[in-house]
Amino acid sequence: MSEMKAIHFGGGNIGRGFVAEFLHKSGYEVVFVDVMDAIINALQQNKSYTVTEVGTSDTKSKTIDNYRAINSKTDEDKVVEEIATADIVTCAVGPNILKFIAPVIAKGIENRKKDSPIAVIACENAIGATDTLRKFIEEKLSDSTKSNIQDKARFANSAIDRIVPMQDEDAGLNVKIEKFYEWCVESKPFLPSQPPKIEGVHFVEDLTP
Template sequence: MHATIIGGGRIGRGFVASLLKRNHVEITFFDTDQELVKNFEQYSSYTVHVLGNEKENTIINEYKINHINNSQAWADELTKTDIIFTAVGGKNLTSLGKIIGKNYQQALSREDVPSFILVTCENWMTPAEDLQQAIETQLADAEKYIFQRHVDITQAVIRASGTSAPNGEQTINPLDTWVQDYWALPVDGKRLQNHQKPNLQYFEFRDDFGEMLAQKIYTNNTSVALVAYLGYLKGINYVADAANDSDIEPILELGYEEINQALIYSLGVSEESQLEFSRVAEAKYKDYSIVDEVIRIGRDPIRKLASDDRLIGPANMAMDAGVNPKAISLATAAAIYFDYPKDPSSVELKRIRETQGIDAVLEEVCGISKESTLANLIKESILELKEHQWIKGEA
């Protein structure tokens, strides 16, 4: 079996590659970063380290690497790959889809008809739909017909973390990466119409995939945002330190209660499923072996404060369920004051807040009325954080 991984970051070359290697699958990487491509070419192997369980480390070797714009490499790859995994970030799916679509069209012009499964591994609400739409913009109607009958596009939920080296760890090989000790990749099995489910250990092609992507985003992303933004205000550098902080931990516990009730009501997921999501998420963010910076989690707060994203989205769901989203409102208040100076989004958010006021942030960034119940909860939370001196320098 041959697999393609598009995106050589921590999830692509780390988590996904380690699962494939354990299945003895041949791997070819594609990436946009020329320096990363050179590192792949220079080093014949690298290690995927398992945090807290080094005996499970995986050596990745005998791979191939290509730049994303190498059309000849795409010509070869599309004819031999059985399954493609994307790990490029949801906002890059449109540009990636156009590249795949263009190369698929060129394959058809050579009278090749590539047939494969394409699995998105993105932290995104509708990755499969977005990628398929972008691919098909490059295809004529007849080509779309062929594509839809030979390619299945489905989506996975990434529940494992990929991190940088633990503190004090010496990194000799720049490709080495560290992943959480977690060994499952749930994939939406119902989206496979043209192919059988691959027989791969650790890859769970589930017919009951359902709302797992939404559950993941509104459980994991919401709770880690709460930890990161509150931790940033307290001057805490790492996620695990913040999640275990005596002031933040009770807010996090309340946050999971709000999230659970919101998602059970709004998504119609089972209580058992949602509680399991919360348990796994909480254990992950409290795990000191997983080294992740609150600044990395907090970056791009304008996007993360949008009306359908990880804070405002579940806050509204909670209110629909009759739940007062106190903890999520505190997290949102903290996010509004995330002012990391090296992040352009944070700088712009600070500018809006300081020149136009909190109401402008709530309406322009969060997409909620300044007079709404949720807006008032967030403003009350801002006052509370100021009273506790978590927000400093303002009356």
């Protein structure tokens, strides 16, 4: 079996310290995508970074490796290729940025090389963020892809909750993060198949509180 691959938009603290950590421990190769030169360059130059859980007497540190990083500003074609062969796309870019990442995701969906649909999960501090992202993506899709979208992609809303405290000035890529977390993802969009295997994610039928 080939290695599972996840594309994550947003190389900030939530992306590196929360979303990518879960994907990493679930066995995915993580491909970070960002437009910030400093973050992408740092990820490309460092083979690993550390995520440290704080807020309890039992401090735990985890090493995150097996990742790559692409600057979507200069290498959009590479991002499209990666999405075409990935299992999951996640993002933590801020709700106002969703419309800017949608076109490249749409191109990746149009060019899908895998038989199975890609899971699209927006990890934003906003209700229905994946629905919002889907709307922007579908505006860029061809009619034929839109009519068969279930074969190409499955879109699931999520709710995330994790506190990222102030980071040390010299932390670099390393992230300190609170131990408590919640990451719930809708399960219905993946039926009749199983949802993607992401350790620590709570799949629920309904995200309504």
